[in-house]
Amino acid sequence: MKTPRITRWSQETLSVLIGVIFLMPIVWMLLAAFKGQKEVFVGTFLPKVWVWQNFVEAWNAAPFGHYLLNSALIASTTTLAVVLSSAMAAFAFSRMQFPGKPLLFLFALGTLMIPGDVLLIPNFITIRQFGWVNSYQALVVPFVASGFGIFLLRQAFLRTPVEFEEAAKLDGASASQFLFRILMPANAPALSALAVLTFLAAWNALVWPLVATNRDEFRTVQVGLASFSNLEGSNIPVVMAATAIVVAPVLIVYAFAQKWFIESAAASGLKG
Numbered sequence: 362m363k364t365p366r367i368t369r370w371s372q373e374t375l376s377v378l379i380g381v382i383f384l385m386p387i388v389w390m391l392l393a394a395f396k397g398q399k400e401v402f403v404g405t406f407l408p409k410v411w412v413w414q415n416f417v418e419a420w421n422a423a424p425f426g427h428y429l430l431n432s433a434l435i436a437s438t439t440t441l442a443v444v445l446s447s448a449m450a451a452f453a454f455s456r457m458q459f460p461g462k463p464l465l466f467l468f469a470l471g472t473l474m475i476p477g478d479v480l481l482i483p484n485f486i487t488i489r490q491f492g493w494v495n496s497y498q499a500l501v502v503p504f505v506a507s508g509f510g511i512f513l514l515r516q517a518f519l520r521t522p523v524e525f526e527e528a529a530k531l532d533g534a535s536a537s538q539f540l541f542r543i544l545m546p547a548n549a550p551a552l553s554a555l556a557v558l559t560f561l562a563a564w565n566a567l568v569w570p571l572v573a574t575n576r577d578e579f580r581t582v583q584v585g586l587a588s589f590s591n592l593e594g595s596n597i598p599v600v601m602a603a604t605a606i607v608v609a610p611v612l613i614v615y616a617f618a619q620k621w622f623i624e625s626a627a628a629s630g631l632k633g
Contacts, residue, residue, distance in 0.1 A: 387608075394601040401597050412598065419589075419603035427578070428585035429610070435500045435581060436563035442501065443559045444552055447510030452540045454511065455518035456526065466515075472508035478568075485572055499573040500581070504563065510555050517551035518544060557615060564611055582607045 393401050394415055396408040419425070453459070454466050484503045493499040521544060529539040545552060567583040574580065580588075586607050590600050 390601050390604055390608075393598055394605050396598050398596060398598055415598045415602040416606070419599050419606060422599070423585055423589045423603070424577070425582070425585060425603065425606055428580055428582040429606075431579065432564055432581040432583075433610070435497065436560050438497075438501050439504050439563040440556050440559045442505035443507045443510050444556050446506050447514050447555060448540065448545055448552070450506075450511045451514035451518050452536075452544065455515045456544075457536075466511075469508045469511050473512075481568065481572060484569070488573060493573075495574050495576045495579055497579065500566075500570055500579070503569075507555075507559065510559070513555055514548065514551055517548040521547055560614060561611060 392406065392408060395411045395413070396405075397410065397412055400408060400410075450469070454462065454469075480503075488494060488496075488499040488503070491498075493502070525543055525547065526539055529543055534542070564581075565583060566581065567587060570579075570581045570584050571587075574584075586603055589603050
């Protein structure tokens with residue numbers, strides 16, 4: 362049955378309005394980054410004079426290049442580790458039979474109910490015992506496993522036809538070969554969605570990097586931006602320019618991966 366034209370028009374209009382509402386803070390941030398310090402408080406929408414110098418001042422006022430490299434390294438390593446660990450655990454829960462499987466899966470799901478703030482002190486005590494304070498290991502290792510990732514990929518793997526596995530076994534493929542050469546490529550949208558979510562979470566992390574490190578050489582962009590905002594709080598255009606520098610990589614990553622993210626939401630059972 363075709364959707365009435367007026368209903369479809371109202372849905373599209375509502376979607377555009379919601380999109381505009383969510384985009385307004387980003388638009389304001391970008392425009393404020395190009396304004397003079399006095400013009401921000403005037404209330405004009407577009408800058409009368411585009412001040413590109415704000416980005417130069419923001420970049421030179423703090424070592425954002427080093428912060429960006431740290432965040433890129435930490436987020437990429439964490440993402441790779443989470444995708445691999447989640448895929449292997451999801452493969453075990455979806456394709457293998459072993460004692461205690463339902464109970465172990467419940468434990469994995471139970472980790473989703475634990476607030477992250479509760480884990481700050483235990484994680485800090487652990488990394489201190491290992492001597493990892495002020496190190497990259499402290500920023501990556503506590504987050505190499507994900508209960509959500511296991512659940513997401515398990516749902517995707519369960520939807521993959523069993524005939525794929527049977528054909529692989531007939532061709533002499535081992536379990537690891539089936540996982541890495543057939544199952545994971547066949548579920549690329551789910552893997553991409555997990556990678557995007559993990560990357561965003563690692564990139565936007567603030568509290569844990571602030572707790573686990575206190576040396577400038579290990580600071581991430583969020584910690585650097587928070588410190589920069591405290592120092593340059595009165596200079597809003599420069600702060601907005603620094604924020605735009607930090608946000609830009611995330612927007613680029615999501616822009617390239619949004620197709621896979623939407624496909625995963627439709628295929629993995631998250632839509633309800």
